Each structure stands twice: as C-alpha cells, then as structure tokens.
Amino acid sequence: MVPMPKKPLPVVDECCSVLVEPIDEDTATELAKGFHALADPARLRLLSLIAAQPAGEVCACDLVEPLGKSQPTVSHHLKVLYEAGLVDRDKRGSWIWYRVVPDRLDALRAALAPALPVG
Amino acid sequence: MVPMPKKPLPVVDECCSVLVEPIDEDTATELAKGFHALADPARLRLLSLIAAQPAGEVCACDLVEPLGKSQPTVSHHLKVLYEAGLVDRDKRGSWIWYRVVPDRLDALRAALAPALPVG
DNA sequence: CCTAGATATCGGCGAACGTCGATACGTTGT
DNA sequence: ACAACGTATCGACGTTCGCCGATATCTAGG
Numbered sequence A, B: 001m002v003p004m005p006k007k008p009l010p011v012v013d014e015c016c017s018v019l020v021e022p023i024d025e026d027t028a029t030e031l032a033k034g035f036h037a038l039a040d041p042a043r044l045r046l047l048s049l050i051a052a053q054p055a056g057e058v059c060a061c062d063l064v065e066p067l068g069k070s071q072p073t074v075s076h077h078l079k080v081l082y083e084a085g086l087v088d089r090d091k092r093g094s095w096i097w098y099r100v101v102p103d104r105l106d107a108l109r110a111a112l113a114p115a116l117p118v119g
Numbered sequence C: 001c002c003t004a005g006a007t008a009t010c011g012g013c014g015a016a017c018g019t020c021g022a023t024a025c026g027t028t029g030t
Numbered sequence D: 001a002c003a004a005c006g007t008a009t010c011g012a013c014g015t016t017c018g019c020c021g022a023t024a025t026c027t028a029g030g
Helices: A025-038 A041-051 A071-083 A102-111 B025-038 B041-051 B071-083 B102-110
Strands: A087-092 A095-100 B087-092 B095-100
Touching: A025 A041, A025 A071, A025 A102, A025 B025, A025 B041, A041 A071, A041 A095, A041 B025, A071 A087, A071 A095, B025 B041, B025 B071, B025 B102, B041 B071, B041 B095, B071 B087
Parallel strands: none
Antiparallel strands: A087 A095, B087 B095
C-alpha cells in the first residue's frame, strides 16, 4: 500500500461564493489552501498538462521533461496538487497516473462566482 | 498624489481555461499571481468583507476591526489585492474606499472552467 | 501651526516555500 | 539475486511570506 501523504479532498463545505456574504475564518482557511495550490506557475502547468491528455490521465514520468524541472520538484508539486484534492492518482505497476478532479476545481470556481448569477 | 505601489490590472490575456490546453510559462506565471493573491485567509476575508457591503464599497478604516489584524497588516493585504487587480480604490479626503473588481475575478474563474462547457 | 485621525512604509522576526542533489523505496525484468 | 527504472523522501539553500511595532505621510479641523 502506498503511504498516503495526508488526507486528500477536504472539499469546501460552503455552497456559495466569497462575494455573497462575509466568510468565516475556517472557510477562508480552507479556500486559501485550495488557491494556494494554484498559486504557482509550475503547478498550474502541471494541472494543464494533466488535463490536456486525451485519455484524461498521464503518467508522472511524462510530466518531468515538459515541465522542465527536476524529478523531485515535479514529485513535490504533484503531491501538493494531490493533497489539495485537485488531482487524483492511480498506481499501475511502477507508474503512477494522474488525472484532474473536476469537483474540487468547480468548488474553487464557485467561490469566485459573482453575487448575482445573471442579470 | 498617492504614490502608486506598482501597476494594477495586468489582466490575464488568455481567453480560456487552464484545462483546455497546456498553458505556456508566461500565462502560468500571470495566473499564479492572481491565485496567489487569493491564497491567504486574511485576503479572502477582506475580499468577502468588501464585496458584502451594500454600497459595494467600504472604507479601509472599517476593515481593520472585523479582520482582527493590525492596521499595517490590513494595509499590506489590501495592497496585495490592489496590485493583483482584484480590488480598486478611491481616495476621499483622509479615507480610502475599496471595491471589488469583478473582471479580474471572472478571468481567474474562467481559468478554472472545465474543458467542455456543458454536456 | 498644531493636533488628531487615516493610511502607508520600514525594519525585523519566525515560518513557509520552491528548488535541487543525494538517497531510499518499490516494481519489473533478467 | 541483481540491475534498471519510476517515484518519494531527505537535507540544505536562498527566497518569499505574514505579521507587528514604530514611524512617516497625508488630510481635516481648531
């Protein structure tokens, strides 16, 4: 069994946007963790590379070269994305395949939704 | 004249989502700056407090107490939000009024939009 | 002018971050 | 058992961050 880093997927409990009403500290902390995972160019590009795969998933070994960072660095960033619940992983033999978790991204996107959905 | 910190509103040039196709380094860096501004509980709460005002704007002096941080700290976070283009400001006498800039938030939200809009 | 209030800047502190080389772990195939 | 490969962890480094007290700057009113 792979020793899980921490617990993935806390998932924002709030249903609505930050812009609708003042959020409490706990919600703010939770959302901040999510945005923090997106607040790095390398992680955004990793997320983009994973999402761009036709099969919807990609081996970690195929992410090192296109990202242009060392293997430990890529591993580190993938861990951050995973612990933030933005990507899921699947071990097959020696390889680990990553794919995007749409729900978590949707939750962060919803947090930025305007107060009035549409005129 | 107030000495402007830097230049506000770089605004993401990309029209589409990170999830659609692999983004280049410049786009990633630009988006990362935006998400970085959101990657802090204090700033998220500030943004939420500003957006929650019925008048759509609020004096900075009315943000110190509800945030529960020192005045220099609040000033610092407001500066970060301003330089990220997430809020705009308006000086009236001794007071400075802040309001949310929806466009910038929309751009960040769009960057998280799924590849296929709807079924 | 002087005072009082609002805001920004400065300087410093401890903590967290991004990065990499070296290394350990786990799997595959010989 | 061994070698080769993919991956994770460790240790260290310089940088950035969040925070605050002290201080400077600006404005309004006596």
